[in-house]
Each structure stands twice: as C-alpha cells, then as structure tokens.
Amino acid sequence: MKTGYQGRMKRPLLVRVGKALRPWFNGLIAKGSLVPNIPLLDNSLFPWVAALEKAAPLMQEEFRAIMAERNAIPPLRDLSPDHKRIAPDSRWKSFFLYGYGIPVPENCARAPVTAQLVAGIPGLCSALFSVLEPGGEIPPHKGVTKGMLNAHLGLGVPRDRDNCWIKVADHTLHWDDGRMFVFDDTYQHTVQNNTDEVRGILFIQFERPTRGLGRLMQRLFLGGVKKSAFVKDAQNNIERWNRIQAELEKV
Template sequence: MSAGCKEKKKRPLLVRVGKALRPWFNDLIAKGSLVPNTSLLDNRLFPWVAALEKAAPLIQKEFQAIMAERNAVPPLRELSPDHERIAPDNRWKSFFLYGYGIRVPENCAKAPITAQLVAGIPGLCSALFSVLEPGGEIPPHNGVTKGMLNAHLGLGVPKDRDNCWIKVADDTLHWDEGRLFIFDDTYRHTVQNNTDEVRGILFIQFERPTRGLGRLMQRIFLGGVKKSAFVKDAQGNIERWNRIQAELEKV
C-alpha cells in the first residue's frame, strides 16, 4: 500500500458536523428502537440467525479456503486508515464481502454461499471474514452509531478458548464455532487473542430495527456515512488491494 493511501485527510464539514451531532442522532435512534437498547441482544429477536447458524459448516468451509491464502487477506488498517487507532498493527485482518451495502464482487466470488446468505439479512450494512492473529488486540472503543448492530459467527476458535475473548460493557464473551451472538457496539468493547492460534469470525453489521423519528434519523445518518470519505476511501483501497492480488496471482 502506498504512503498516499495512508495520508491523513481533513474530513469534510459534513462529516465533522455529523460527528458533533452523533449523540443526538443516537438518542433518537435508541428511542425509536424496536429491540432493547442493551449491550447484548437475544438471537431470537432476529429470525435470520437460526438459518445462518445452520449453514455455518458451509460458511466455515469457504472461510478455510480463503485462509489457505492467508497473506492475501488484508490488514484492516491498510483498507481503512480511519481504523488505525483500533487496529494498531497488521494482526487484525478483514476480507470484505459487503461494506456499507457495497458488494465486493471479487471477494463474493470466492465465498459465494456466504455472500448469498448474508445478502438475505434485513438491513445488511457490512459482512466480512474478520481475522485476529495470535497476540492480536483491539483496544477499548465505542462504535459510531446506534443505527447498526453487530453479529459475530464463530468460524475458527483457538483451542485455548478462555484466552480469546471480547468484552462488551460488563460481559466477557467467547466465540464458539457455528454459534452467533449480537451486540450493540456503541457500548465500550475490546478484543484480545492471547493465544498462538488465529481467531476467525464472520462479522456482520446490520441496521437496527427502528420506527418513527428514530428510523428517519437512522436513514439520514447511515446515508451520510455511505457517501463519506470514511467509506469511499475504504472502497478504493479494497479495489486497489484486489487488483494487486490479481496481478500477483498471474506471476
């Protein structure tokens, strides 16, 4: 990745205003939420979860095929400079199928079953294979918006399960292969993989079910994010990474 891709840019006025108004947006979205405004949410609130867990062996097979070319999976910080604070090194890697509703055709072609399954999730924003290398850590942070919820489906869980975890608010969670949990990432959360094995998950972000004014604020905020440099930069870097990988495969 060229130095130019990592060059810090001053974000447009719209983005800076959006950040200032974010607490107000989040409050309205939470008030209009059709599901609890809690750190962890019950899977039974989302009918698509059961089908995804049932298909987990097929998803896991596609994930393992991609991981056979592990060096071709890019570090998140290479794709999204905005994530450099919470991706302090190259041990957090991300293989995007969808990013903020934008399909990545080359990656979906390598995981067609997974891509088809996630495309059916109501309000899908992003779906990716998220890899945390041995010793990897994601520092404590809060997500951007109440308008999205996060889901993790375990695909590759270290044998030393107790030393690989995510803490969301006051709850410490461990991944299980083929099992999914859902959380609100605006609550403080952090991740550590204190093992000598890779942790792999299917990471999904989807729109929080909302109504009324909360729904309107959610649409305005997410619409602005999709048009922002935050998303455009990442999209361009994913395309650039895939072009480089395609050229390397020809060598």
Template sequence: MTAGKVIPRRPFLVRLGKKMRPIFNRAIASGSLVSNAPVLDTANFPWVRALEDSYDHILREYKQLLSGEKNLPSLRKLSPDHARIAPDERWKAFFLYGYGTSVPENCAKTPVTSQLVAGIPGLCNALFSIMEPHGVIPPHNGVTKGMLNCHLGISLPKDNENCWIKISDRKLHWQEGKAFIFDDTYKHTVENNTDDFRAILFLQFERPTRGLGRLAQKIFLGGVRRSAFVKDAKSNIDRWNQIQAELEKN
C-alpha cells in the same frame, strides 16, 4: 490515497461525532424495535438461525479462502481511519459487503456465505475478521446506534478462555457455529491472548427502527455511506483486489 497510508482524523467526522452523533443516537434509540441493551437476544433476528445452521458451509469456504489467499489485508490498510483501533497488522479483513455494496471478486470466492449474508435485512457490512495471535483491539465505542453487530464464530483458538470480547461489563467468548449480537456504541475491546488465530464472520446491519428513529437512522447512515471514510475504504479494497489479480497472473 495509497493503501495502508495512515491519514489524520477527518475534521468533518470529528465535528459530526461531537455535535450531532449523540442527537442521532438518542433519536434512533427511542425508535428502536429491539432492545437497547449492550447484548441482544438473537431470537429476535430469525436469520441468525439460518446462519448458524450453515456453519459447516461457511467454515469450508473460509478454509478454501485461506488456502488460496496467502496474504490477506489488514483492516488498517483497507481503512486507515480504523488505525486507532487496529494499531498493528494483526487484524485482517476480507470484505464481502461494504455498506450494502458487494465486493464481487470476494463474493465469488465465497458464494454460499455471500448468498447467506445477502439475505440479511438491512445488511451494511459483511467480512471475515481474522485476529492473529496476541492481537488486541483497544477499548472504543462505535459511532452509531443505527447499526448492530453480529459475530459468528468460525475458527477459534483452543484456549478459548483467553480469547474474548468485552462489551460494557460483559465478557463473551466466541463459539464455533454460534452467533451473538451487540450494540457497539457501548465501550468494547477484544483480546486474543493465545498462540492461535481467531476467525469470525463479522456482520453489521441496520437496527430495526420506526418513526423518527428510522428517519434519524437513514439520514445518519446515508451521510456515512457518502463520506470519504467509506469511499476511501472501497477504493482500497478495489486496489487490493487488482494487485492480487496481477500477482495471480504472474
């Protein structure tokens, strides 16, 4: 598959989403060791404090990354299945980890950040997520309660009031060096209605669970990791890095 090519919605994922996903999500919610609310208390996740305390190091690596990478890829190019929620090229993504697997070339460019996120229990995805001016992520729901999302503000617009994420009925504004955690199965949307870039460290990690909820979580996430959705995204990331390496040689 060529990077950037928009592919049709996969029939298997549609069937899984319509028939099995609610069953898995109910089981995971019943076995959750933390709140099932849209936004969770970060105090229940001790690693968040270490992440916030390391903000200066993360910001420094982000700035170094930008100075060296002239053309960061859009999320829709790396993962065409995300085209519905990434309707244009304004949402950029620089992956450090994808479903628990590191991207060595990218981790080498951000060693401190990569080491920090590697210690997060149940880490699935870690990336610098950059929203260009006037970028929008339309309302949508995540696929599984088996993962939670963490956003750490990195570099934010001066007009903070007009750059936000709305999760269920709560509108949140990112703060530099501060993190929040949320359940993306609740409807959420993002708007950057400013003339500045919004950059965050975007993390997805396994929800702490037990019993049947843990079993349902492992089965569902195992299926996702083996799906074409993930395999194609990993191939596109590798292809992008190979192209960039060739460009740097020339």
C-alpha cells in the same frame, strides 16, 4: 473536479459535524428502537440468526479455503485509515464481502454461499471474514451509531477459547464455532486473542430495527456515512488491494 487538497480540507469539517450531531442522532434512534437498547441482545429477536448458524459448516469451508492464502487477506488498517487507532498493527485482517451494502464482487465469488446467505439479512450493512492473528488486540472503543448492530459467528475459534474474548460493557464473551451473538457496539468493547492460534469469525453489521422518527434519523445518518470519505476510501483501497493480488497471481 475536486482536488486531493480540497478533499482533505472538507473531510475534517464533515467529521466534526458528524461527531457534534452523533449524540442527538443516537438518542432519537434509541427511542425509536424496536429492540432493547442494551449491550447484548437475544438471538431470538433476529430470525435469520438460526439460519446462519445452521449453515455455518458451509461457511467454514469457504473461510478455510480463503485462509489457505492467509497472506492475501489485507490488514484492516490498510483498507480503512480511519481504523488505525483500533487496528494498531497488521494482526487484524478483513476479507470484505459487503461494505455498507455494496458487494465486493471478487470476494463474493470466492465465498458464494456466505455471500448469498448474508445478502438475505434485513438491513445488511457490512459482512466480512474478520481474522485476528495470535497475540492480536483491539483496544477499547465505541461504535459511532445506534443505527447499526453487530453480529459475530465463530468460524475458526482457538482451542484455548478462555484466552480469546471480546468484552462488551460488563459482558465477557467467547466465540464458539457455528454460534452467533449480537451486540450493540456503541457500548465500550475490546478484543484480545491471547492464544497461539488465529481467531476467525463472520462479522456482520446490520441496521437496528427501528420505527418513526428514529427510523428517519437512522436513514439520514447512515446515508451520510455511505457518502463520506470513511467509506469511499475503504472501497477504493479494497479495489486496489484486489487488483494487486490479481496481478501477483499472474506472475
């Protein structure tokens, strides 16, 4: 049995090895990509995007129901310690439906339509309702792997949309209710909500369409991430948070 001390000793080594190999993995994945290696990708490359946009009103209903108990949505930094650098306070909250392909049953039960819709996305990695409170900011950063792409679907967008944005490389994007955009998060990106309203989106991470050696490297890298403490810690923390909330509801 591994002790907590041993786990802490092994984790930095895994992180160091991963960081050292990451540029090599990313280069091979980019070469094998079936979609352009650019910051912002055309929605037409992903047929499932149109289906999700069409179903957006149903997902908005589920999102609003969950937001009715907004304080029960955990801050991302509490779920994933590795995100503390880019989640400096509790204003970025995350309601996970899937994390690296693994469903969160309690959360999926509260948003069954959304959970069913995202389950049909080819290569789904993660899907969550991402909430950024008024004044919230996500500092500039880059994603770890070319093996995944990100998609954002607006579910609750501030009326002052010009002051709520994400910048990906040289592209400044604003969310719209019921509309989606897809981007490569290995390009530097940053988010700000400079309004007095909450920004709510469906945040999706999915496997980049790849082939050949790039596909093999993608599978190896993502397989390693799924087994890492980065994912295991988050899974355990989500389960712990849901247990606590269930106990509070009984009081």
